[in-house]
Amino acid sequence: MNRKKHKRRRETPAGKIFCRVYLFIKAMHLPRYPYKTNNNFLEYEFISAGPKGNIKKVVRLTRIASNIFNLGFGDLEESTGEIDDISITNNNDSRKVLATVASIVHDFTLRYHKALVTAKGSTVSRTRLYRMGITTHWLAINADFEVFGFQNGSWWPFELQTDYDAFLIRRR
């Protein structure tokens, strides 16, 4: 009975707006790690904490054309200086890590407002994980960003339930 009542509420124009606002606020308050950047806002570091201990993650937005930046991120092995994005960290915090990277993109595009940001997972399953993250928070992302997916050699406006090989976003 209650469910039916809630469904009816969601179907009204006011209910739809309420749902959108609720999802937007929910996405804005996802748990994320605190992160640091230097003065150029291109490099970011944060610590993933979990059962495997503290793992330093580094994110960099590398300029590949005048206003196009590629997002790369991985685990920093401090003793060797190597960065790894292939191994599975198993720190039980993939959502929190993804939310932190999303927040970094949010910050970066506030600083570089006209930037196009590209991203590609290190493996097919990681790229799919990015797609799932975008899908889950689509309302909040779509409100602020235009999103494109790369598939069959071309870029397409992002569609839910579609797998892509890479992503490109731009602040609206």
Next chain:
Amino acid sequence: MKDAKKNKKTSSKKIRAIIDSSVGNYEKHPFFVRKANEMKELIEKAGLPKELYEKK
């Protein structure tokens, strides 16, 4: 009500990063150079979304 609207507007425009000069410079790190080159190659081949050209 006006204040609430104003806060909502500014909250999503807030930079959350802590600025710290101890953050490393990874500009020439082979990992990021390789990732950037892969994407550069993709864009050189496929271009950008046509919707972006239309808006220019």
